[in-house]
Amino acid sequence: MKTHGSMIQLAAPRWSLHALWLTVLLVFVLGPAHGQSSALAECTQTxxxxxxxxxxxxxxxHLRQYPKDVPVRILLARAELAQGKLREAFEELQRALAFDRRNIDALYYLSLVSREFSQREYQRLVALAPDSARVHQLLGEAALAVGDVTEAEGEFQKALEANPHFAEVATELAEMKRSQSKFDEAISYxxxxxxxxxxxYDIAYGLGACYTYKQEYPQAIEWLRxxxxxxxxSAAGRFALGNALFQDGQLKAAIPELNAAxxxxxxxxxxxxxxxxxYSKLGRQEEAKAAIKKLDELNRAEVPGREKGSRDDALGKPERNDRR
Structure with a gap:
């Protein structure tokens, strides 16, 4: 019994030492998490x-010790934003996104800060130059964003009156006219x-698309090149060029552009x-079958809705000729 008692006495310190190391390990692992959750709770309350x-x-x-604590950094940005300190809030949100670029909260508050910046700068612009081409451009874009095409066109026209050589606005008017299928007006703009x-690219592509719809394929090909x-x-550009070449009967020239797209x-x-x-028109039946097979596979796998990345601008008009 005496020997057994001695063994117990010897074992006890070992278990005590094991428990001590386990405690130290838990403090090491859980300590930062506890500190972070505590800071998050305190910052949220205040x-x-x-x-x-x-x-x-x-x-x-807290962030001096835990700089990668994104939730606390977002709370810091929100506090800065609430005090009207846009620049500081913007910088903190940028830092948060550097650590977690997909963080939804950081992106949301960054959008709020950016919108506030935009509104302030717009107010400055209006105060400095209320009838400038830029102000009318912004008003036109705002009207277009809510679907008021008539108002948008009026503002864009005022912008061109203020600056007749305003290429950006002329392009915006051209895009608007093209979307309305008013191709001659679009071409003019x-x-x-x-x-x-x-x-x-926008100008060249737009002209090519307009001439394609008008079935004036030589001009379309010139601009799309x-x-x-x-x-x-640009997949859209390559496809539009391939389509125009195809419609013009230049089948061999169309194939490389379509493959590139x-x-x-x-x-x-x-x-x-x-x-x-x-391929079929050129008598290359095996290659034609392979292309149609791929099309069938996409149709079977397609989720309802328009496929991502496609663009129909250069489609919609019948082939001019069915020649080889």
């Missing part, structure tokens, strides 16, 4: 009490924009359909 100064102090103290500023040169990685956007059903037609 924020909802309207004590924004204390929220800022608590959050900044696009050409005005091209004369007023450097040619860009320029669009592809300006943006070679499909490499950039593999789910573009119109591309496979047109590619299959081109």
């Amino acid at each position: 924020l909802y009490r309207g004590d924004y100064g204390t929220t800022v102090q608590l959050a900044e103290k 696009y050409l005005d924009a091209e004369r007023s500023g450097a040619l860009n 320029k669009a592809v040169d300006l943006a070679p990685d 499909l490499r950039l956007e593999p789910r573009m059903k119109q591309g496979y359909f047109l590619l299959g037609r081109a």
Whole structure:
């Protein structure tokens, strides 16, 4: 019994030492989490009490030790925002997103801050130049955003009266007219924009799309080649050029453009359909079957709705000829 008692006495310190190390480990692992949850609770309470100064102090103290604590950093930004400190709130939200770029709360409050910045700058712009081309452009874009096309056109026209060489506004008017299928008016505005500023993808593509709808394919091809040169990685541009070449009977030239579009956007059903037609017309039946097979696969797998990334601008008009 004496020997057994000695063994118990020897074992006890070992168990005590094990328990001590376990306690230390738990403190090491759970300590930061407890500190973070405690700081989050304190910051939340002071924020909802309207004590924004204390929220800022608590959050900044905590973040010096735990800079990656995104929820507390967002609370800090909200406290800054509540005090009208937009710049500070913006910077804190940017830091939060650097640690968690998909954080919904950070993105939401960043959008609020950005909107407030935008409103303040707009008010400054109106105060400085109430009848300027830029003010009328912004008013036109706002009207267009809510679907008031008549008001939007009126504001864009006022912008052009203030600055007849305003390429951006001429392009916006052209896009609006194209969406209304008023292709001649759209072409006129696009050409005005091209004369007023450097040619860009939107202008070249828009002109190509308008001429395609008008079945004036040589002009369409000319502008769409320029669009592809300006943006070679645009699936829409490549497809529009391939479509115009196909409609013009240039089947061999159309195929590389359609294949390029499909490499950039593999789910573009119109591309496979047109590619299959081109191969079929050239007598390349195996390649035609492969393209149509891919189209069938996409149709079977398709979720209801328009496929992502597709664009119909260059479609909708019948083929001019069915020639090879």
